[in-house]
Amino acid sequence: MDRPIYEALLERDLARDGPLPDLQAPVVLECTVQEGARFAGKHIHELGLPDGCVLVTLHRGLAELVPTLHTQLDAGDRLTAVIASQAPEALAILREGCESPWARDE
Numbered sequence: 001m002d003r004p005i006y007e008a009l010l011e012r013d014l015a016r017d018g019p020l021p022d023l024q025a026p027v028v029l030e031c032t033v034q035e036g037a038r039f040a041g042k043h044i045h046e047l048g049l050p051d052g053c054v055l056v057t058l059h060r061g062l063a064e065l066v067p068t069l070h071t072q073l074d075a076g077d078r079l080t081a082v083i084a085s086q087a088p089e090a091l092a093i094l095r096e097g098c099e100s101p102w103a104r105d106e
Helices: 006-017 089-098
Strands: 026-032 053-060 063-065 078-083
Touching: 026 089, 053 089, 078 089
Parallel strands: none
Antiparallel strands: 026 078, 053 063, 053 078
């Protein structure tokens, strides 16, 4: 199944090291916690996400969970976040937190 074009374009833009997009409306973003990424092993309340960024689902294997502040993230977890226009910095936090440190060298 193909993803909506705007989500695909946003994900492509987030993969680059360019400036963050100017959010005009709430955005739904999915990211996967990579092995060795900053978010791996952390609880949701430790991620430093700003107000206006809500993690709505966590896919772990075949399970779909609603994360709480005390949910611990593991490598391979796929997060779905809703980001309000007043919280564009959440895009960078999610991008950096989900990537492995060596992903940028590839």
